[in-house]
Amino acid sequence: MEKVVSGIRPTGNLHLGNYFGAVTNFVRMQNDYNCYFFIADWHSLTTHPKPEDIVQSVDTILAEYLACGLDPEKSTIYVQSDVKEVLELYLFLNMNAYLGELERVTTFKEKARKQPDNVNAGLLTYPTLMASDILIHRALKVPVGKDQEQNMEMARKCARRFNNIYGVDFFPEPQSFYFSEKAVKIPGLDGSGKMGKSEGNCIYLKDDAKTIQKKVMKAVTDSGPTQPNSPKPEVIENLFTFLNIVSEPDTVKFFEEKWNDCSIRYGDLKKQLAQDIIKFTDPIRERIAQYSADKDLLHKIAAQGADKARQSAQETIKEVRHIIGFR
Ligand code: TRP
Numbered sequence: 138m139e140k141v142v143s144g145i146r147p148t149g150n151l152h153l154g155n156y157f158g159a160v161t162n163f164v165r166m167q168n169d170y171n172c173y174f175f176i177a178d179w180h181s182l183t184t185h186p187k188p189e190d191i192v193q194s195v196d197t198i199l200a201e202y203l204a205c206g207l208d209p210e211k212s213t214i215y216v217q218s219d220v221k222e223v224l225e226l227y228l229f230l231n232m233n234a235y236l237g238e239l240e241r242v243t244t245f246k247e248k249a250r251k252q253p254d255n256v257n258a259g260l261l262t263y264p265t266l267m268a269s270d271i272l273i274h275r276a277l278k279v280p281v282g283k284d285q286e287q288n289m290e291m292a293r294k295c296a297r298r299f300n301n302i303y304g305v306d307f308f309p310e311p312q313s314f315y316f317s318e319k320a321v322k323i324p325g326l327d328g329s330g331k332m333g334k335s336e337g338n339c340i341y342l343k344d345d346a347k348t349i350q351k352k353v354m355k356a357v358t359d360s361g362p363t364q365p366n367s368p369k370p371e372v373i374e375n376l377f378t379f380l381n382i383v384s385e386p387d388t389v390k391f392f393e394e395k396w397n398d399c400s401i402r403y404g405d406l407k408k409q410l411a412q413d414i415i416k417f418t419d420p421i422r423e424r425i426a427q428y429s430a431d432k433d434l435l436h437k438i439a440a441q442g443a444d445k446a447r448q449s450a451q452e453t454i455k456e457v458r459h460i461i462g463f464r
Pocket of ligand 1: 145264285
């Protein structure tokens with residue numbers, strides 16, 4: 138089976154947008170590929186988190202991904218910082234990465250603008266660390282969002298350059314596998330286009346029934362249709378998009394008809410939507426709670442994953458050392 142690698146940024150809790158985006162795609166890929174999924178805790182250092190934040194966020198994100206269906210029997214699930222071989226490759230790759238090309242990466246420029254007092258070297262070499270994550274397993278495919286295009290281009294450049302410098306055909310060029318094309322887009326309920334952490338409009342998987350209800354009932358609507366069969370304004374379309382994802386087809390049909398004959402009551406629609414979201418997320422939330430409460434299990438899973446990831450990493454790094462001349 139082809140090797141797939143992807144990194145998960147340990148930033149906060151998963152929301153429905155994540156769930157129907159990356160997470161569902163990861164879960165599906167487990168059956169068709171030899172998947173390596175890791176929590177990118179080294180990468181998170183580029184923004185200088187506190188020690189307790191790192192521990193906390195790694196445990197949280199691991200529990201949430203497992204609750205969503207990442208399966209340690211099918212995939213290799215590990216924490217980046219457990220596999221030190223990545224660092225050695227990072228060092229080697231950095232020797233052949235150039236200031237100019239690293240400075241041109243858009244995400245670097247953006248970060249530099251956002252945290253002008255903390256434009257650290259780790260931020261600059263974020264792409265070479267990411268390349269190491271991927272090349273350490275000699276992975277062929279990398280499921281990422283569109284925003285990772287430049288980082289992926291750097292990873293391919295690192296692979297090509299290594300092969301050229303040493304006259305070998307060692308690293309395959311990893312291809313991006315854009316899950317955004319297949320992802321179901323979850324709209325925001327505040328009238329904005331999409332659900333996102335920076336938009337502050339998220340329904341989190343860990344949210345309890347009451348919280349979900351409150352958030353859905355606050356959803357932005359309009360004053361209602363005045364003519365039969367009129368097109369829906371975006372905020373209403375968003376509610377229907379949501380309904381289509383979590384509700385029964387009959388429910389959707391019911392509200393479509395209500396919209397079309399102008400008898401729709403948004404309060405009813407929201408109540409139904411909240412109920413269906415709760416029904417959908419309830420079992421996930423329960424599993425999150427179970428995993429979160431069982432640190433021993435979490436750490437056992439991470440340790441097992443690290444062992445498997447290390448095996449694969451060691452095979453690569455041994456050959457890399459030899460090729461470079463450390464014999
Ligand atoms: N940069 C990725 C993101 O921001 C996370 C990441 C780190 C990653 N290393 C990776 C993704 C390796 C794929 C492969 O989402």
